Amino acid sequence: MIKIKKSEFNKFIENLQKNYSVFAPVTDGKATAFKKIKSSDDINNKVLNTKRSPKEIFFPQSEVLFQYTEKGMEVPKREEKPFAIWGMRNCDTKSLLLLDKVFGEAHQMPKKDMYKDPYWKEKYDNCLVFNLACNEPLSTCFCNWFDGGPFDKTGSDIFVVETDDSFIFEAVSDKGKKFLTDCKTTENESDKEIKKIEKLKETAESFLAEKEDISSxxxxxxxxxxxxxxxxxxxxxxxxxxxxxxxxxxxxxxxxxxxxxxxxxxxxxxxxxxxxxxxxxxxxxxxxxxxxxxxxxxxxxxxxxxxxxxxxxxxxxxxxxxxxxxxxxxxxxxxxxxxxxxxxx
Ligand code: SF4
Ligand code: SF4
Known part of the structure; x- marks a missing residue:
């Protein structure tokens, strides 16, 4: 685990933007949604569940698949850089795994490769997902019914916990490990901080309502x-x-x-x-x-x-x-x- 101080957050995001198109929760009026950011000032780390979900980064509400004229067909140009999504919560990182079964893996289909969705895959396969732990889940959250949790890491590349003065990063996937190894602006984590995370996790879980047994x-x-x-x-x-x-x-x-x-x-x-x-x-x-x-x-x-x-x-x-x-x-x-x-x- 490594950490960055909150005072270094702007610099961290700036560095991230050098290699990635960065998406994060952005508040516009009363609604918060995942949008491509211009700078770290756009990011709202306080909001827990964005009103619209981050699926729209990979599967937009309206997406031009191709344009045509009498001269032929053209697929619109996409973002050149891979995507990095900052601030996703566990319920959303898990949802990407579910959608990937449909669009990315085409599990059900006999000749899978024919049915894998190239529009989804080119965005999802190269993206870097930062899962921000939920320190204070909402009264409407029930991720625990589906074996998720405010500090669950499923579906993320890098798991992040926000403490009073820092963000603490843990690599979850190989992609996440490589990113953190290459990351220069970080310092190693101490036992004291690990205890702090355990305490935050315990408190977060106490916010959730009792888990319903949905096995039947x-x-x-x-x-x-x-x-x-x-x-x-x-x-x-x-x-x-x-x-x-x-x-x-x-x-x-x-x-x-x-x-x-x-x-x-x-x-x-x-x-x-x-x-x-x-x-x-x-x-x-x-x-x-x-x-x-x-x-x-x-x-x-x-x-x-x-x-x-x-x-x-x-x-x-x-x-x-x-x-x-x-x-x-x-x-x-x-x-x-x-x-x-x-x-x-
Ligand atoms: S369940 Fe509620 S939100 Fe969904 S379609 Fe019905 S009225 Fe609308
Ligand atoms: S609670 Fe379940 S059904 Fe409702 S919006 Fe979230 S994932 Fe969809």
Missing amino acids: LFSKTKEIWDEPIWDEIAAKCVNCGACTFVCPTCHCFDVSDEGKGNKGKRIRLWDSCMFAIFTKEASGHNPRSQSTQRVRQRVMHKYNYFMDNYDEHLCTGCGRCVVVCPTNLDIREVIKKILNYKNEE
Whole structure:
């Protein structure tokens, strides 16, 4: 482990920017999101969960895949430097691993290489992820339900703990080890600081609500697929789609061509399973025309279908959907309701 004093933070970020395009939490008005920074002054290290998740760095809300004219096709130029993401929290670093299973590894597909997404891979494969420990988790955080935690390091290259006067760095991946070895502006960590980290971890974990045992969630969701519980759960939902847009793991998209005359572009845009026309077919038939069916799809995808395909829940307990839902449909309550459904019989 090594540390940099807070007074050296600006210099650290400046050095990082020499070799990387640096993204970090930036507050604009009331909302905080991950944006490419100009200098360390842009960074907000105080905010815990950004309103929008960092998935948009790798999988933007709208992305031009290529442009075309009568002369041919051209893929837009990308950033020349690799990405470094400063200030990601554990729920978000874990979400990148989940999305990489879909876009980067194409696990499900028979000829995987054909289906690996080059737009995702060129950004994600070379990026350096700094995971900043959460010293004071929010009341909406429930990462512990999914075996995450405020000081969990999964999915990061470098794990960082903020103390009163310093940032303490620990290499997690080989990429992280190489970065820290090459880092010149650092000093070694002392036993005293290690004790300080242990204390911070203990305090952070005490902020989280009790861990729910979700080991039966996969089987339970399968059992109740056709039960009336979904009407009860969906009653509050107005299908606005906000939960899916802020979620770090939701990844539905649509592809659209925008052209005029001899030129145009093909764009990939986020979509949401909560929208009524998401599954509307050209014939007019819609297999998920009712809100209940769409709410069930969202929950089943997170806690059953993704498990079936990848052996992981498609949720990291970040709590963003809890915060943003205009009707207070709390996914934690949904999970509890499902786990307890018909248990008394
Ligand atoms: S479903 Fe909600 S709590 Fe889970 S990862 Fe998505 S936004 Fe976070
Ligand atoms: S944010 Fe709430 S109301 Fe909107 S689609 Fe999600 S669950 Fe439904």
